Amino acid sequence: MSERLEDIAQAMVAPNKGILAADESTGTMKKRLDSIGVECTGDNRRDYREMMFRTPVMAEHISGVILFDETIRQSAADGTPMVDIIKAAGTIPGIKVDTGAHALAGAAGEKVTEGLDGLRDRLNEYYTLGARFAKWRAVIAIGDTIPSQYCQNANAHALARYAALCQEAGLVPIVEPEVLMDGPHSLDDHFAATTLALQALYAQLAEQRVVLEGTILKPNMTLSGTECATQAGVEEVAARTVECLKANVPEAVPGICFLSGGQSDIDATAHLNAMNALGGLPWRLSYSYGRALQAAPLKAWGGRAENVAAAQAAFTHRARMNGAATAGAWSDEMENAG
Numbered sequence: 001m002s003e004r005l006e007d008i009a010q011a012m013v014a015p016n017k018g019i020l021a022a023d024e025s026t027g028t029m030k031k032r033l034d035s036i037g038v039e040c041t042g043d044n045r046r047d048y049r050e051m052m053f054r055t056p057v058m059a060e061h062i063s064g065v066i067l068f069d070e071t072i073r074q075s076a077a078d079g080t081p082m083v084d085i086i087k088a089a090g091t092i093p094g095i096k097v098d099t100g101a102h103a104l105a106g107a108a109g110e111k112v113t114e115g116l117d118g119l120r121d122r123l124n125e126y127y128t129l130g131a132r133f134a135k136w137r138a139v140i141a142i143g144d145t146i147p148s149q150y151c152q153n154a155n156a157h158a159l160a161r162y163a164a165l166c167q168e169a170g171l172v173p174i175v176e177p178e179v180l181m182d183g184p185h186s187l188d189d190h191f192a193a194t195t196l197a198l199q200a201l202y203a204q205l206a207e208q209r210v211v212l213e214g215t216i217l218k219p220n221m222t223l224s225g226t227e228c229a230t231q232a233g234v235e236e237v238a239a240r241t242v243e244c245l246k247a248n249v250p251e252a253v254p255g256i257c258f259l260s261g262g263q264s265d266i267d268a269t270a271h272l273n274a275m276n277a278l279g280g281l282p283w284r285l286s287y288s289y290g291r292a293l294q295a296a297p298l299k300a301w302g303g304r305a306e307n308v309a310a311a312q313a314a315f316t317h318r319a320r321m322n323g324a325a326t327a328g329a330w331s332d333e334m335e336n337a338g
């Protein structure tokens with residue numbers, strides 16, 4: 001496959017495909033495995049992820065997988081490197097390279113994502129391990145007096161420094177400025193905070209000479225806060241999300257792969273589908289889901305080898321539903337037929 005950044009980015013948003021975010025840190029994996037009563041050991045993390053990576057639907061609907069450092073170095077139970085299993089499906093390995101969100105100095109309740117120190121060397125190593133794209137997630141919370149412009153700028157600056165280093169190393173940067181859905185805020189508040197996050201991001205990417213054609217944006221959808229009394233419906237979420245993106249994301253960006261961020265599986269699919277059904281979009285709109293692709297297979301697996309087939313069936317169904325949503329071709333009937 002081509003090594004040009006533009007070609008890799010296009011392949012990440014190929015028709016009917018999207019990204020599987022399987023880059024949970026060990027701490028987050030512990031929470032996921034605790035929820036099904038499975039101990040968080042290296043072998044269990046491997047068995048769980050191997051179950052997904054070996055599912056034939058990968059070739060059909062998963063363009064890329066975001067890995068955590070442990071997984072990109074790990075081998076399957078039979079000794080095959082995980083990266084080789086992913087590549088055998090025609091899927092592109094990617095890597096999470098930020099080291100997490102930490103308190104932002106002088107800004108109570110706000111965070112900035114770290115991981116720039118030594119990043120050039122780490123990116124070069126990940127390239128030799130097979131990665132062709134990377135991910136960096138900024139976390140922006142909404143509260144009475146936040147997000148501040150300071151927090152938006154600090155995170156956008158770090159995202160752009162990361163993105164420029166990725167492109168130097170031959171990796172497509174996924175830039176992820178996540179405005180959290182948690183809280184009582186309205187959809188308008190989420191829209192406003194997302195607008196500022198995208199404006200700060202694209203100003204910094206331009207200043208730091210990042211080639212947009214070789215990037216992928218991973219944003220939140222524009223939603224009502226989880227504790228907001230009025231919850232916007234599917235059509236409103238789709239229309240306002242597209243409005244926000246059209247106003248702030250340059251057309252040179254090849255694709256936008258949403259995070260699911262805590263939405264239910266069906267909401268994440270329905271929202272993506274409704275946006276693509278609107279048509280007339282300048283970029284491809286797809287998914288880079290963690291929870292919305294994994295919740296069902298995680299539950300079906302339950303840590304037991306005898307459940308692998310059922311877990312793979314659950315993963316296949318969600319991947320197919322989201323694949324259909326990238327074409328605006330998903331329906332309730334299809335969902336329930338699975």
Ligand code: 13P
Pocket residue numbers: 021023137176259260261262288289290291292
């Ligand atoms: P969710 O889809 O679970 O939000 O995870 C995507 C992700 O990679 C967040 O950084």
